[in-house]
Structure formats: C-alpha cells, structure tokens
Amino acid sequence: MRPIIIIGAGMAGYTAARELRKLDKTVPLTIVTADDGGFYSKPMLSNAxxxxxxxxxxxxxxxxQLAAQLDATIMTGTRVERLDTAGRKLVTDKGELDYDKLVFAVGAHPIRLPLEGDAADQAMxxxxVEDYVRFRQQLDATEAGRRARVTILGAGLIGCEFADDLAGGGHAVTLIDPNPLPLAALAAPALSEGLQASLTERGVDLRLGTTASRVERGDGGLxxxxxxxxxxQTDILLSAVGLRPSTTLAATSGLTVNRGIVVDSYGRSSAPDVYALGDCAEYTEADGATRIMPYIAPLMNAARAIARTLTGTPTAIDLKPSAVIVxxxxxxxxxxxxPQKSVAQGSWATARDDKRTICRFYDADGLMAGxxxxxxxxxxxxxxMAELGKPRDAAPGA
Structure with a gap:
C-alpha cells in the first residue's frame, strides 16, 4: 500500500500528520524533511x-519521538529533487518514494534585500531554529562588557516582535522600515502610533521612512x-523584511503557482491527490480570490480539513477571520x-478608553471588515469578532 507523504517537518507538516492520525491509525505515513525533524513552535523564535x-x-x-508517536517514517536530512505527479513518485537524494497522496508543507523562505557593501552577507x-542558534551565538558573543547592538530591517510583525523582545532583554535595538509607522501593513494608524510610542519608551531607536542600502565591516562591528x-553602527544585522512561499519544487513539478502553491477550498493543488498548506500555500476563498495566509489559525484549520479529505471525507477549509496576536x-x-482589496475604499474608526485603543475598519459598503x-x-x-460583517451603526456606542 502506497503511503501518504508529507514534505516538510515544520508546524504545518506535523499538524497535518497529527490530524491525520486522529482519523486513521493505520494508513502508511512518511514525512520527508531536509533538517533533523525536531518539532518546535516557530512563532516562539521572535520572543524566546x-x-x-x-x-x-x-x-x-x-x-x-515523533516517529513513534505518529507511527510514521520520518526521513531526516533528505532533500527532495523532483516530484513525478503522473507516476506518483517523489525523487529524493536518498532514492525514489511512491505515494498515494502527497502534502506540501514546505513553508517559506526569507526575502533577501539587495544590500551593497563588503558585509552585505552578514545580514541574517x-x-x-538553526537560524536562531546562530543568532544567539552572535548575540552572546557581544554581551561581554556591554549591550549588543542589534539592527533590525523591517518593522512588520516579526521585526517588531524581535525589537520588543531584545530591547526588553537589555540590548540596544535599532528598527528600520520604509513606512512612516511600524506594523503599517497590518494595523490601523492609531495602533501603529501607539506601538511606535511604546517601542520608543522601551528604548528602541526607530528609523522610519528609510531603508538600508550599504553594509560594511568596521572596527568593532558593522x-x-x-x-x-x-x-x-551595529554588532548584528537582522533582516525581517518578510517571507516568500517556497514554490520552486511545486513549480518545476508542473503545479499551478502564483505567489504560493495555488490550492482550492479543499487544499487540493492542480495535480491529482497533491495538497498544500501553511506558508507555502495560496488559499482560495469563498469569492474565488486567492491569498497567502501565513498565520497559525488558517494552518490549523487547513490541517484538520485536509486530514478529513485525505481519509475519505472531503471537507472545505474554514478560512473565516481569526485574530493575529502580536x-x-x-x-x-x-x-x-x-482584506487588501478593501483598504483603499474603506476607513478606520477609532475608540479609546482608559487602557485600550480599539480600531474598526469599515469597507465601502459600511460593513466591518477588520x-x-x-x-x-x-x-x-x-x-x-462578532461585529465582523455588521454595519457601522451596530457597533457599541455608534
């Protein structure tokens, strides 16, 4: 009996495997990964x-431990070279594997900035978790006698989390972003302003409205x-300008790829019995639009639905909105x-009390969309959450 193969041993891959085992204890399962296959929570890297x-x-x-728990074959240190969708074969550097169904859970890779200078390769x-090992080694190496100077490129979700985490740990943090406010792509301006003020009070040096162009080696740092x-001047240069879905294998194997691996409402790619979820996937919503959803809730929902579909009960992925916790x-x-398509035509409404700032986004039809x-x-x-989709006059105090 041919196994179900999952490519990738990150949160997406292991969540899909666990959900599958809840439904079917006996189907052969193989997980293929280029790393050592250890499980960790990737979101913890930015506040560890x-x-x-x-x-x-x-x-x-x-x-x-996971192989025993999941009754699975986990092939570590194994690189996938090619996917033969017609013959249902996965070609790796350790040989060919037949599959019955296959799941892409290959994640995303960091976007590389085109920096100039003799130290451009020092941007990490x-x-x-292996990247975090190297980062901590550099951080610990500069701690003797003074705070480490850490410069972060990108004031998005990950950049802001790292900045808060490291500044809270006593390091000298500089945060650089081309936008006029941190978290500009995700948060309402009033919340970005509040975050900016709090990071500044934390000791973070924000350099907004500009970008890094050149990095050179100097005496005692970069x-x-x-x-x-x-x-x-900095000891460590950390790039947090975003991730790009890993699609090379899918594209060379003939799967439909846009920004990510395009999947339908069931998580199915354009190839028979080949699925994708997590950061590498481009999900199809109810209105036919597709988008990348690099957050935990969509990953968990996709894993549950795909597991049911793999075991014979076709189940659409529930892509209802869920809160992103910063x-x-x-x-x-x-x-x-x-939704990005609503931003230009909609507007934010802001309310404040003694402690909180609450911002509601209303689209062109006057419905709350974020x-x-x-x-x-x-x-x-x-x-x-209960207000989403409701008109402005339904909000408390409207």
Missing part, C-alpha cells in the same frame, strides 16, 4: 530571548548606511487585518 529560552529548549520533540534572518544618508508585551495587539485592539483580552476579541 526575554523568556530565557535557549535554542535547545525550543525543540520539544525529536524526530525519533531567523526563520528556523557600519550600515541608510538611504537617507544616516549611518548606524507578541509585543510593551503594547500587546490583536489584529484582524482587512479590527485591531491594544491591551486585548479574550472577551474583547470575541466581541469584536
């Missing part, structure tokens, strides 16, 4: 320092030149960003 989490503490289960990204002519303790946020809340709690998030 303040929690005093060492890299070794982030990995909660080894591949050997943290997208994997010299960074910005597009506005300013310079920054791990910035200095100014905690919960966000449901509005929100953001500072200093949030479960009850507040649930109340705002």
């Amino acid at each position: 320092y303040a929690q005093n989490k060492l890299p070794t503490q982030l990995v909660t289960q080894t591949a050997t 990204s943290v997208n994997h 010299n960074l030149t910005l597009a506005n002519g300013a310079t920054v 791990k910035t303790p200095c100014y905690p946020l919960a966000l449901v960003p509005p 929100f953001g809340m500072s200093h949030h709690d479960a009850a507040g998030r649930q109340a705002l």
Whole structure:
C-alpha cells in the first residue's frame, strides 16, 4: 500500500500528520524533511530571548519521538529533487518514494534585500531554529562588557516582535522600515502610533521612512548606511523584511503557482491527490480570490480539513477571520487585518478608553471588515469578532 507523504517537518507538516492520525491509525505515513525533524513552535523564535529560552529548549520533540508517536517514517536530512505527479513518485537524494497522496508543507523562505557593501552577507534572518542558534551565538558573543547592538530591517510583525523582545532583554535595538509607522501593513494608524510610542519608551531607536542600502565591516562591528544618508553602527544585522512561499519544487513539478502553491477550498493543488498548506500555500476563498495566509489559525484549520479529505471525507477549509496576536508585551495587539482589496475604499474608526485603543475598519459598503485592539483580552476579541460583517451603526456606542 502506497503511503501518504508529507514534505516538510515544520508546524504545518506535523499538524497535518497529527490530524491525520486522529482519523486513521493505520494508513502508511512518511514525512520527508531536509533538517533533523525536531518539532518546535516557530512563532516562539521572535520572543524566546526575554523568556530565557535557549535554542535547545525550543525543540520539544525529536524526530525519533515523533516517529513513534505518529507511527510514521520520518526521513531526516533528505532533500527532495523532483516530484513525478503522473507516476506518483517523489525523487529524493536518498532514492525514489511512491505515494498515494502527497502534502506540501514546505513553508517559506526569507526575502533577501539587495544590500551593497563588503558585509552585505552578514545580514541574517531567523526563520528556523538553526537560524536562531546562530543568532544567539552572535548575540552572546557581544554581551561581554556591554549591550549588543542589534539592527533590525523591517518593522512588520516579526521585526517588531524581535525589537520588543531584545530591547526588553537589555540590548540596544535599532528598527528600520520604509513606512512612516511600524506594523503599517497590518494595523490601523492609531495602533501603529501607539506601538511606535511604546517601542520608543522601551528604548528602541526607530528609523522610519528609510531603508538600508550599504553594509560594511568596521572596527568593532558593522557600519550600515541608510538611504537617507544616516549611518548606524551595529554588532548584528537582522533582516525581517518578510517571507516568500517556497514554490520552486511545486513549480518545476508542473503545479499551478502564483505567489504560493495555488490550492482550492479543499487544499487540493492542480495535480491529482497533491495538497498544500501553511506558508507555502495560496488559499482560495469563498469569492474565488486567492491569498497567502501565513498565520497559525488558517494552518490549523487547513490541517484538520485536509486530514478529513485525505481519509475519505472531503471537507472545505474554514478560512473565516481569526485574530493575529502580536507578541509585543510593551503594547500587546490583536489584529484582524482587512482584506487588501478593501483598504483603499474603506476607513478606520477609532475608540479609546482608559487602557485600550480599539480600531474598526469599515469597507465601502459600511460593513466591518477588520479590527485591531491594544491591551486585548479574550472577551474583547470575541466581541469584536462578532461585529465582523455588521454595519457601522451596530457597533457599541455608534
């Protein structure tokens, strides 16, 4: 009997495997990964320092433990070279594998900025626990006698989380972004302004409205030149400008690829019995639009639905909105960003009380299509979730 094969041993791959095993204890299952197959929570990488989490503490289960738990074959250190969808074969550097059904869970890779200078190769990204090991080694190497100077490129979700985490740990953090406010692509301006103020109070040096253009080696560190002519001296240069879905294998195997691997409402790719989920997938919504959804809730929902479909009960993925929790303790946020297509025609409405700022986004039809809340709690998030799709006059106090 041919197995179900999952390519990738990150959160997406292992979540799909666990959901599958809840439904079918006996179907052969193989997981193929280029790394050591250990499980860790990737979102923890951006706030592990303040929690005093060492890299070794982030990995909660080894591949050997997971193989026993899932009754699966986990092929570690194995690189996939080609997918033969007609013959249902996965070609790896350790031989060919036949499959009955196959799931892409290959994640995304960091976007590389076109930096100039003799130290451009020193810009590092943290997208994997092995990256975090190298990052901590550099961080620890500069701690003797003074705070480490860390410059972060990108004030999006990950950049802001790293900035808060490292500044809270006592390091000197500079945060650079071309936008006029941090978290500009996800949050309402009022919330971005609140985050900016809180990060500044935390000690973060925000350099907004500019970009890094050149990095050169200097005495005792790196010299960074910005597009506005300013310079920054730093020990570590961390790039957090975003991720790009890993689609090379899918594209060369003939699957339909746009920004990500295009899948239908059931998680099915354009090839028979080949699925995708997580950061590598481009999901199809109810109105036929497709979008990347690099968050935990869509991943979990996709894993549950795909597992049911794989075991004989076709199940559409539930892509209803869910709150994105921004791990910035200095100014905690919960966000449901509005659909990109609605932003130009809609507007934000802001309300404040003694503690919180609440922003509601209304689309061109006057319906609430997104929100953001500072200093949030479960009850507040649930109340705002219930308002989604409702008209402006339905909001409390409207």
